[in-house]
Amino acid sequence: MPEPLLHIDAELIAGSRDLLLLAQSVVEGYAHGLHRSPCAGSSQEFSSYRAFLPGDPPQRIDWKVYGRTDNLFVREFEQETNLRGYLFLDASRSMDFGDGAGHKFVYGRLLCAVLAVLLQRQQDAPGLALFGRGQEIPTEDWWPPSTRRSHLEHLVYHLEDQVADGTHDHLGGLSELVDECHRRSLAAFITDGLVDPEELKNVLSQLGMRGTKVILFHLLAREELEPTFEDEVVLVDQETGAERAADGAAYAGLYSENLARIRGHIEQVCHDTETEYCFLPTDQPLDDALRRFLLLRSG
Amino acid sequence: MMFSLVMIQPWFAVAGLASVGLAIWMHLYQRAASRRMPISSLRLVPETPPVARNRRKIQHWLLFLLRTLGVILLGAAFARPGPSTGNFSLTGGREAVVFVLDRSGSMAMGTTEGPSVWEEALDLVRKRLVELHPQSRVQLVCFPPTETGEDWVSPSAMRKVVAGLTPSLAEGHPLGALREAAEALARFRSDMPESLDVIGDLQRLGWDEIDTLTLPEELRVRVSQVGYPEAANRGLSLRVRGRDQLRRGAVVAYGGPSALVVRDQVDGGGDLVEWENPLPDDVLELPYRAPTNGWVRREVAFLQASDGLAEDDRLFDTFYVTPEIPVYLLEPHPEREAFLQTTFFLQQALRPTEGEAAEDSRFLPRMVPLDEAVGALLDLDDREAVVVIPPLANWPVGLPAAVEKTVRKGNGVVFFAGPELQPQDYTEDWATLLPVRLGNVLSFDRSLTLPPIGETHPIWGGLSEALRRRLRKAPLKKRFALEPVAGAEVTARYADDVPLVTLRPVGSGRSLFVNTSPNRAWGDWPAEGALFVPTIHMLMSTVVTSTPQLLRNSPGAGIVGVPFDIRVDPARANVPLRAGELTLQVDAQGWIRNLLFDRTGFFEIQTEEGLAVRPVAVNVPPGESQREFYAPAILQRQLEARRRASDSDGNAPTISLASESGWWRWILTALAVVWLIEPWLALGRDRPTVRKGVES
Numbered sequence: 003m004p005e006p007l008l009h010i011d012a013e014l015i016a017g018s019r020d021l022l023l024l025a026q027s028v029v030e031g032y033a034h035g036l037h038r039s040p041c042a043g044s045s046q047e048f049s050s051y052r053a054f055l056p057g058d059p060p061q062r063i064d065w066k067v068y069g070r071t072d073n074l075f076v077r078e079f080e081q082e083t084n085l086r087g088y089l090f091l092d093a094s095r096s097m098d099f100g101d102g103a104g105h106k107f108v109y110g111r112l113l114c115a116v117l118a119v120l121l122q123r124q125q126d127a128p129g130l131a132l133f134g135r136g137q138e139i140p141t142e143d144w145w146p147p148s149t150r151r152s153h154l155e156h157l158v159y160h161l162e163d164q165v166a167d168g169t170h171d172h173l174g175g176l177s178e179l180v181d182e183c184h185r186r187s188l189a190a191f192i193t194d195g196l197v198d199p200e201e202l203k204n205v206l207s208q209l210g211m212r213g214t215k216v217i218l219f220h221l222l223a224r225e226e227l228e229p230t231f232e233d234e235v236v237l238v239d240q241e242t243g244a245e246r247a248a249d250g251a252a253y254a255g256l257y258s259e260n261l262a263r264i265r266g267h268i269e270q271v272c273h274d275t276e277t278e279y280c281f282l283p284t285d286q287p288l289d290d291a292l293r294r295f296l297l298l299r300s301g
Numbered sequence: 302m303m304f305s306l307v308m309i310q311p312w313f314a315v316a317g318l319a320s321v322g323l324a325i326w327m328h329l330y331q332r333a334a335s336r337r338m339p340i341s342s343l344r345l346v347p348e349t350p351p352v353a354r355n356r357r358k359i360q361h362w363l364l365f366l367l368r369t370l371g372v373i374l375l376g377a378a379f380a381r382p383g384p385s386t387g388n389f390s391l392t393g394g395r396e397a398v399v400f401v402l403d404r405s406g407s408m409a410m411g412t413t414e415g416p417s418v419w420e421e422a423l424d425l426v427r428k429r430l431v432e433l434h435p436q437s438r439v440q441l442v443c444f445p446p447t448e449t450g451e452d453w454v455s456p457s458a459m460r461k462v463v464a465g466l467t468p469s470l471a472e473g474h475p476l477g478a479l480r481e482a483a484e485a486l487a488r489f490r491s492d493m494p495e496s497l498d499v500i501g502d503l504q505r506l507g508w509d510e511i512d513t514l515t516l517p518e519e520l521r522v523r524v525s526q527v528g529y530p531e532a533a534n535r536g537l538s539l540r541v542r543g544r545d546q547l548r549r550g551a552v553v554a555y556g557g558p559s560a561l562v563v564r565d566q567v568d569g570g571g572d573l574v575e576w577e578n579p580l581p582d583d584v585l586e587l588p589y590r591a592p593t594n595g596w597v598r599r600e601v602a603f604l605q606a607s608d609g610l611a612e613d614d615r616l617f618d619t620f621y622v623t624p625e626i627p628v629y630l631l632e633p634h635p636e637r638e639a640f641l642q643t644t645f646f647l648q649q650a651l652r653p654t655e656g657e658a659a660e661d662s663r664f665l666p667r668m669v670p671l672d673e674a675v676g677a678l679l680d681l682d683d684r685e686a687v688v689v690i691p692p693l694a695n696w697p698v699g700l701p702a703a704v705e706k707t708v709r710k711g712n713g714v715v716f717f718a719g720p721e722l723q724p725q726d727y728t729e730d731w732a733t734l735l736p737v738r739l740g741n742v743l744s745f746d747r748s749l750t751l752p753p754i755g756e757t758h759p760i761w762g763g764l765s766e767a768l769r770r771r772l773r774k775a776p777l778k779k780r781f782a783l784e785p786v787a788g789a790e791v792t793a794r795y796a797d798d799v800p801l802v803t804l805r806p807v808g809s810g811r812s813l814f815v816n817t818s819p820n821r822a823w824g825d826w827p828a829e830g831a832l833f834v835p836t837i838h839m840l841m842s843t844v845v846t847s848t849p850q851l852l853r854n855s856p857g858a859g860i861v862g863v864p865f866d867i868r869v870d871p872a873r874a875n876v877p878l879r880a881g882e883l884t885l886q887v888d889a890q891g892w893i894r895n896l897l898f899d900r901t902g903f904f905e906i907q908t909e910e911g912l913a914v915r916p917v918a919v920n921v922p923p924g925e926s927q928r929e930f931y932a933p934a935i936l937q938r939q940l941e942a943r944r945r946a947s948d949s950d951g952n953a954p955t956i957s958l959a960s961e962s963g964w965w966r967w968i969l970t971a972l973a974v975v976w977l978i979e980p981w982l983a984l985g986r987d988r989p990t991v992r993k994g995v996e997s
Contacts, residue, residue, distance in 0.1 A: 096342040097341070099340075196342040239343040240339055240342065241342055248346060260345060
């Protein structure tokens with residue numbers, strides 16, 4: 003088994019209080035050896051000055067600067083992208099589960115930030131929506147895509163403050179929001195799949211019909227995949243607070259079957275809606291997720 | 302000797318066993334609730350889990366047994382078990398038994414249902430007598446003792462003796478009775494088994510003393526309690542507070558309603574004065590006052606019906622009300638505003654308008670201008686008046702002679718020092734009255750102190766402890782250097798031994814010199830009202846010598862079974878008096894010593910001819926009225942310990958009634974171990990296998 007490139011562990015997360023920095027370092031690590039080479043675009047978004055080099059078109063020389071400094075500088079502009087990336091992060095309380103770096107929401111939040119940085123590096127416009135908190139997605143949880151550098155910072159800083167506190171297992175106003183999505187775009191769903199499957203299918207279908215490439219990252223904590231039941235326990239639903247007594251000893255087998263059934267169902271929904279399905283246990287590195295995402299973008 | 306277990310509080314052991322149910326309930330019903338496991342969503346678990354929450358079985362046997370042991374140990378510790386080696390069982394053969402029977406005041410208590418405590422005790426004695434072999438020998442020792450002691454008799458003869466017994470209202474002290482019982486057994490010298498059977502309500506009074514007792518080695522002991530705890534009780538008791546002119550009766554009540562009714566009856570046909578009084582803080586202070594002079598019988602009772610021991614629901618007291626004592630204050634500056642007059646503070650102190658002393662004061666101050674003093678004193682017919690002479694720079698001719706004449710008739714005079722006083726002039730004019738020879742004025746930067754003033758101090762012993770402490774540091778800053786004249790007595794001194802108060806008998810009266818000023822000239826003592834008022838009252842009382850005042854200051858109430866002294870007119874000295882069946886002797890000072898009554902109420906002391914001398918009040922002993930009891934098992938073990946003490950070298954071990962057995966220490970130690978293990982075991986079992994995540 004090859005050595006994973008991106009170690010996401012508790013130490014890494016604890017060592018960096020800055021999610022943007024962490025996401026950038028993850029992306030840098032992944033894209034090791036590749037340097038950002040901003041191409042000179044024709045958009046109105048000014049990027050920087052640089053010294054004139056032979057071969058540069060003379061019309062890009064800034065004559066006012068030349069008048070002040072007697073040196074030739076050309077002005078560079080950010081190239082506008084044609085691709086918008088929508089990141090949909092599940093913020094329902096079921097995501098508030100797991101230990102340390104394997105905590106589902108912490109993991110999902112980092113993945114979201116990494117994808118946003120990656121999109122930015124690719125000159126794409128990242129957007130963000132957090133769902134699972136109510137019937138509709140509030141304004142503060144919806145960040146439409148933009149290529150501005152400050153947008154990425156604001157987006158990630160906002161993400162940094164979020165917790166999984168939604169008490170709804172449905173997708174809220176995501177359906178209406180999808181209607182506003184750009185036709186040529188990319189969407190990533192980051193969820194634990196504990197949502198209304200029919201609603202999920204509708205949203206994915208809706209995106210598919212708009213020509214959006216969609217990938218669903220299905221996060222599950224290791225404790226969910228391989229729980230240890232002992233004796234009689236009262237299981238408490240994180241989202242609703244509902245309780246159910248269970249005899250753990252006789253329960254383990256049934257639990258695994260049920261979990262496999264849920265995973266299979268989500269996979270089937272993804273297949274039906276031509277959505278890329280990526281299963282991500284939260285103790286796994288992010289390599290696979292990023293690779294799949296980049297493949298989706300290029301493909 | 303058979304071994305058996307005795308519990309002081311067996312109900313706690315029962316409660317401990319009952320609490321085992323709590324441990325069972327915890328394990329059967331609470332076990333699921335204590336194992337809560339968070340899960341991200343119930344979608345992950347099957348809809349119909351194969352669990353039966355109503356299936357009840359104990360799963361953690363070790364923890365269950367530990368918890369069960371814990372509650373049993375807790376109950377056992379509170380039950381205070383201990384070994385009883387004195388298993389009392391009838392032999393069926395001949396025995397020598399001494400019954401130690403409590404016939405103290407508390408045994409006269411009636412119960413709400415069934416027989417009274419006393420009847421219950423007698424029934425128990427009769428029952429024991431029936432159980433005895435007819436040829437057994439029995440003796441009865443009572444506390445308080447009966448008037449005629451009993452000898453060893455047969456059980457049937459003892460039944461007749463018991464039938465004639467009555468309870469007393471006096472205090473019961475079991476130690477003497479137990480000693481008497483031990484001596485009786487020692488004297489009996491027979492080969493029969495010997496037993497001691499103690500029967501009573503086991504009131505705490507007196508039992509603390511049994512550590513000094515030693516019982517015969519082979520003696521079998523049985524302690525039985527009667528009357529406990531169903532008889533509720535309340536009561537009144539009397540304490541006298543203050544002294545001299547400021548005496549007052551303090552009625553202490555417990556367990557009763559919050560209001561008392563007070564009835565005062567003046568002997569000689571005075572009207573009955575009756576009023577109700579609420580009870581502030583369980584103590585009601587009643588001044589010794591009445592509308593007319595003479596002996597007063599005071600009765601205090603609860604407003605509502607009485608309880609099982611009716612004798613302590615009423616309280617009796619007697620006191621003598623004297624006419625008010627005139628105090629002539631010779632004022633050198635009558636023209637000044639009142640508060641600038643030399644005797645202003647004395648006028649205020651002797652007739653205060655507020656505070657307790659305002660009700661109690663028996664002094665009647667009269668300000669006499671110095672110019673008119675001679676005429677006023679020559680007309681004086683009072684035989685118990687006081688003349689106060691403040692520090693004077695000069696005085697009318699003839700004043701010293703007029704004062705001396707007044708004092709020699711039996712009145713008193715009080716001189717005060719002060720800046721106006723010229724020692725040379727005083728020595729010349731007042732020599733026949735002054736108790737001291739005056740020297741120079743001594744000034745001090747700091748306040749002078751007095752030596753410690755005890756309860757027996759001749760002037761101020763009746764002050765409260767707080768006031769006595771305060772008086773020691775009274776703000777006095779100047780005084781005369783002086784020495785008492787022949788025949789004078791120093792009754793109070795400064796800490797450096799300089800006389801503060803000096804008393805001199807003059808004819809039938811008394812003369813007093815106070816070595817400080819009556820106003821603020823030589824210190825701020827008069828400005829401290831709470832201290833100055835009672836101290837001045839007591840100071841004035843020392844120069845009043847009349848018989849009515851002596852009677853007023855003598856206590857008028859005693860308690861059943863306790864000898865006490867009372868005072869009558871000294872003119873009755875050596876005259877035989879009677880109080881009911883008692884014949885009384887009066888000493889030269891008018892005291893009747895060691896009066897002893899066996900019941901409560903008012904008793905009249907009379908001459909042989911039937912003339913009333915004074916009434917006496919008698920009450921239930923306060924200790925008998927209060928109901929606090931020992932558990933019989935404690936006393937039984939203590940008595941057994943006294944018996945075992947004679948097994949070895951005869952030295953009685955010191956065993957407190959509170960530490961009857963050391964078992965409880967071991968039980969508590971075991972309990973502590975259980976409680977140390979239990980959390981460790983419980984936490985180990987309850988450690989969750991799936992934990993909720995931590996937000997970063």
